[in-house]
Amino acid sequence: MINNLSTEEKIKDAARKVFMTKGFSGCTTREIAKSVGINVALLNYYFRSKGKLFELILEAALSDLIDGMVEVFHQDMSLEDKTRLIIDKEFEFLKKYPEFPLFIHAGLNQESDTEMDLSSFLGRLYQTGIFEQCEKAQAEGKMRKVNMINVTLLFMSNCHFPIMSKKLISGIYQISEEEHENLLIAHQEIVKEMLINYLFPNTNQHA
Amino acid sequence: MINNLSTEEKIKDAARKVFMTKGFSGCTTREIAKSVGINVALLNYYFRSKGKLFELILEAALSDLIDGMVEVFHQDMSLEDKTRLIIDKEFEFLKKYPEFPLFIHAGLNQESDTEMDLSSFLGRLYQTGIFEQCEKAQAEGKMRKVNMINVTLLFMSNCHFPIMSKKLISGIYQISEEEHENLLIAHQEIVKEMLINYLFPNTNQHA
């Protein structure tokens, strides 16, 4: 492991890892500091408090979430292709960071003095023109007339939940790590077909 | 509030409420005891430790989850009707206890000395005959040939996630409490139609 990162960055990396797996109140500042190889005091020297560090990590995670969508939305392709691409990208990302969905939702539900402001993310989505593209497709009858928030919910539900429910699903159905991986591979295709069929009913489903 | 419940039951009720909203490490035994109006020692007198109490609550919650499914599955009706009914029931239940999904998944991810055994739940699902009913429908070409675990995932994803993502969704889209309620009402119908269309493609979608 090369160690050319700044201390500040190393703390953030360690904090991200620990917060993601254990949550805010499930870990200690000493634990984070130890995993970096530094003193607790230094952690507070850079980030003032555990809470401020957590907010920083959470905000960055949310920003990553939006970044993934924006990257696909502003490309020049059909809505069907965007659908396929975003589901593939989302599954790929979430398989790499399976704690991500739970971390975000538990983090937002964490009672904190200041409620996090998420409004800035909406602007970034608007700038991609994805909403206009959908409106146009809906007006032309090519896309089912569904509120865009519901569409967001459909995508997130079917990508995030399968990942975060790993322990529940593999616990109930008594399946191994490997079987669960195959389950997700199959599910990715199911979700793609189901969402495309539902949102673009006139399209031939055999692309 | 009438107080004719046993102390043990009162502690469980309070613990359920507190654990659900704040998680295991997000609350203290003193907090739970105080909300019952008893001493911390009494809590440990009945349940030995915070961890044991938590496991009890989590297990009961998981049992409730399965109960809801079982209740529908073992009824005598078509798969399409069961689909509609279970989605309606699930939304109704989760709107009443919105912390439920997050609690279960965060709880299962809680590192604990003993991994919780969930295998008993599968047996209860089998006994309803739902799997045979699906196999038969699939053999007759009335139901899409999809693995039952994937089917489970589709249902849970589209019912649980919309509820648990309230803060994220209403934060990004800047919508009020009331608007989010209406969003869920619309989403419930969307999910029903989408899942029925996908799982039973030959059925006329205008039931």
Place this chain on the structure above:
DNA sequence: TGAAAAATTAAGCGCTTGTTTAAAATAAGT
């Protein structure tokens, strides 16, 4: 080179945590 600035540490602060102990209050049984 040497003084000022930045980075890092050891130690400890006050407080809270989960849990236990020993005593007191209440209920049960004979």
Place this chain on the structure above:
DNA sequence: ACTTATTTTAAACAAGCGCTTAATTTTTCA
């Protein structure tokens, strides 16, 4: 009534918590 069991409490335990202070090491740069 009296002994025994059960339920409940007050108090305290050691350990760990987030965070700070004051000193020390390292870096900066004139």
